[in-house]
Amino acid sequence: MAHIPVLLNEVMEILKPQKGEFFIDGTFGAGGHSEKILEAIGETGKLLAIDWDPSTGSGQAPSAERRAKEKPAFAKAMAGKGNNFMFRNVNYADTKNILQEEGLPKADGLLLDLGFSSDQLEDSGKGFSFKKDEPLVMSYGESGLTAYEVINTYSEEKLLEIIKELGEERFPGRIARVIVENRQKEPIKTSLQLARIIRSALPRNYEKGRIDPATRTFQALRIYVNGELENIKKILGDLESIVKSGGRVAVISFHSLEDRIVKNVFRDLKKLGKAELLNKKIISASRDEILSNPRSRSAKLRGIKII
Numbered sequence: 001m002a003h004i005p006v007l008l009n010e011v012m013e014i015l016k017p018q019k020g021e022f023f024i025d026g027t028f029g030a031g032g033h034s035e036k037i038l039e040a041i042g043e044t045g046k047l048l049a050i051d052w053d054p055s056t057g058s059g060q061a062p063s064a065e066r067r068a069k070e071k072p073a074f075a076k077a078m079a080g081k082g083n084n085f086m087f088r089n090v091n092y093a094d095t096k097n098i099l100q101e102e103g104l105p106k107a108d109g110l111l112l113d114l115g116f117s118s119d120q121l122e123d124s125g126k127g128f129s130f131k132k133d134e135p136l137v138m139s140y141g142e143s144g145l146t147a148y149e150v151i152n153t154y155s156e157e158k159l160l161e162i163i164k165e166l167g168e169e170r171f172p173g174r175i176a177r178v179i180v181e182n183r184q185k186e187p188i189k190t191s192l193q194l195a196r197i198i199r200s201a202l203p204r205n206y207e208k209g210r211i212d213p214a215t216r217t218f219q220a221l222r223i224y225v226n227g228e229l230e231n232i233k234k235i236l237g238d239l240e241s242i243v244k245s246g247g248r249v250a251v252i253s254f255h256s257l258e259d260r261i262v263k264n265v266f267r268d269l270k271k272l273g274k275a276e277l278l279n280k281k282i283i284s285a286s287r288d289e290i291l292s293n294p295r296s297r298s299a300k301l302r303g304i305k306i307i
Contacts, residue, residue, distance in 0.1 A: 004293040005032025006252055007301050010283050011111060012036055014250040014303035020044040021108035024242070026092035026235065027051065033111055035073050038085060046084045048104065049074075052091045052140040052226075053124075091141070093234040096241045106244035113252045114232065115299070128222060130195035130214040136188065138218075138225045147221045151188050156180045166229075166257065167220030174201040175217055191218075219255065232258060236265040240274065243306045248278065250303045259300045266304050278303035 005011075011033055017023055017040035025034045028051040038047050074085055088098055092112065099106070126137035127147060138147035150162070156176045164172035178201040179188065188194050195214040202213040223229060235242070236251075243249055253259040259282070269275035283303075285296035 004296075005030070005036075006113065006115065006293065006296045006299045007283065007285060007289070008033060008036060010301055011250050011252070012040070014278050014283075014301065015109045015111060015248045017041050017045070017109055022046045022048075022105060023109045023111070024048045024095060024107045025050065025111045026095055027111070027113045028087070029113060029115075031071055031074065033113060035071065037109075037111070038073055041084075043084060046104075047086070048098070048102075048107070049085065049087045050090060050092050050095065050098070051087075052089070091231060093231040095235055096238040099242065107242060107247055108244060109248045109250075110239075110243050111250050112232075112235065114228070114258050115252065115254045115295070127191035127194075128218070130191055130198075130212060130218050133190050133192040136191060136194060138222050140226050145225050147194075147225050148187075148189065150221060150225065151179060151194060152183050162224050163217050163220045165220075166223045167216035168256070169216040169220065171202055177201070194218075223257070229257060229261060232261050233265075236262065239265075239269070239306065245306055247306045248303060249275075249306065250301060253300050253302075254298050259302070262302050266302055269304060269306075273307060275304040275306055278305055 015023070015037070017037050019040075019042045021041050022045065023037050023041060025037060025047065028034055028049040031049070034047060034049050038045070041047060074087075086102070090098060095110075098104075125134050126139065127134040128138055136146065136148040136151060139145065150159070154162075156179075159176035159179060160172045163169045163175055169175065175198055178197055179194075182188060182197050188197065195212075195218075198214045198217050199212075206213045239249060251262045253262055266275065266277060270277055279302060283301035285293070285299050290297045
């Protein structure tokens with residue numbers, strides 16, 4: 001399935017990119033949002049695209065940088081004299097440092113889409129999906145902690161804590177216990193193996209069939225392995241060093257833990273007189289968008305203007 005950018009029109013309405021402005025897409029992914037931003041800022045503007053995922057693992061998904069080079073809009077921008085498109089393969093939490101290293105000014109706008117693209121989910125070869133038999137990696141970067149290490153070496157108590165807090169799972173104890181029981185027989189190496197183990201621990205009518213029983217545990221592992229909540233807090237804490245006065249910030253989150261962080265940071269900036277809320281209520285996908293792109297159903301968009 002081709003990746004479809006979520007809440008594209010709504011994001012553009014929040015960011016309002018203009019000719020000649022400097023924008024940052026901290027989560028380039030498949031480049032859907034970036035393509036529209038680049039079109040709006042034109043040849044006199046500048047776009048810094050950031051993505052942490054550098055490679056394909058054992059799957060078929062091209063790296064974010066290769067996807068950029070393969071799209072005419074980005075290829076043309078990278079080849080142009082103005083060099084108005086830059087790509088950096090780093091964690092978006094390092095955005096403040098990137099601006100300093102590259103000698104770039106504060107931006108007119110920043111976008112963070114905290115979901116991950118369809119091909120990251122389906123073709124990464126890193127075990128993000130419980131529908132494919134892939135090694136349990138689940139890291140966006142090429143090094144660091146893996147889901148394999150967490151599943152096979154962490155204590156039952158720590159697994160319970162991760163699954164409960166980051167997956168908001170109702171049966172974390174059952175899942176942690178059955179994981180430990182199974183790994184004592186043999187290492188848990190693949191995504192399908194882990195998914196089968198999780199399903200065996202849960203009731204047959206789990207969530208009345210609305211979601212796969214493995215969904216929340218896989219979410220918890222992905223968030224934990226990549227330090228996703230810490231990364232969100234880091235970049236939002238650096239906003240005053242990243243976005244200029246009058247600049248716009250749009251953040252799309254996909255579950256309550258992320259949205260709670262965004263909501264609280266934006267609220268605090270407003271209280272301190274450092275930002276203006278651009279939407280008082282969460283912006284969600286329309287019925288038509290959800291029908292055409294089911295992954296958009298849990299998307300929540302919030303925006304602010306830096307004062």
